[in-house]
Amino acid sequence: MEFDKNTYKVYTWKNWMYLHYIINPGLTFNELVLGQRIAKTGLVERNTDKPFVARNYIPCPHCNTLHGSHIWSGSRGFYNWFGLYCPNCKGIIPCIRNATSFIVLAISSPLWYPFKNALKKSWYKKQEERFKNLQTVNEPAPYSTTKQWVLGGLLFGLIMFVFNSFIFPLMACQKILIENLAVSLAICLLGGLLFTLFMKWYLSSKKIN
Ligand SMILES: [Zn+2]
Structure with a gap:
């Protein structure tokens, strides 16, 4: 086409x-x-x-x-x-x-x-x-509310956390590092949140072509 x-x-x-x-x-x-x-x-x-x-x-x-x-x-x-x-x-x-x-x-x-x-x-x-x-x-x-975007970002971060900290190490037969879990969770939640807030800004922007 x-x-x-x-x-x-x-x-x-x-x-x-x-x-x-x-x-x-x-x-x-x-x-x-x-x-x-x-x-x-x-x-x-x-x-x-x-x-x-x-x-x-x-x-x-x-x-x-x-x-x-x-x-x-x-x-x-x-x-x-x-x-x-x-x-x-x-x-x-x-x-x-x-x-x-x-x-x-x-x-x-x-x-x-x-x-x-x-x-x-x-x-x-x-x-x-x-x-x-x-x-x-x-x-x-109508666009999703900020609260929905925040919840979506946290959920997205949580899914990343589960994949990065459990599923991928298990698939690669690696040990799960318990001492790193809290830091990893914080990074994933923050990453998910930043990603969805960026998407919220991007999707409602009138300037991007
Ligand atoms: Zn068709």
Whole structure:
């Protein structure tokens, strides 16, 4: 699909936000458990004073529809394990894959691969129902409150802490260093908090193109 580069900035895996999504092991939980996904291509409208979050579009490669990315906000932002459902042509918009998720999926493939088609079929059947009331959703949902961002940041930090201090050392057969846990927890919580506060600023910014 070709896009008018004067109207839209095109985001792919080469953008730092997407690269962060691919590299950050903390997002494995979001992707594999919560089913939060990011389309392989995203567009941001230029030359408008709408805030960043309201300028985001996701193109469907099957029917060429430009969807406002708010379609996948709220509960529709979750459970997208097999990709983003296009409510226009019922196709699946391909998504990028987090690197750690990829490794986890590869290692655990004997457990899920035999059921993949059945799981995908049952997931797909539910999508039409989830996306059928979209006509009423014309505007992006109101931004999350600062309290929600703070809680999200702390949760994100906690997940990073669990991965860094327990899951990765266990996978690498290393000893868990009890004496480092408190410092590690503090760093992860602070890191998570800074990350989500930065995202809050970034998503509501009107200046970024
Ligand atoms: Zn489509």
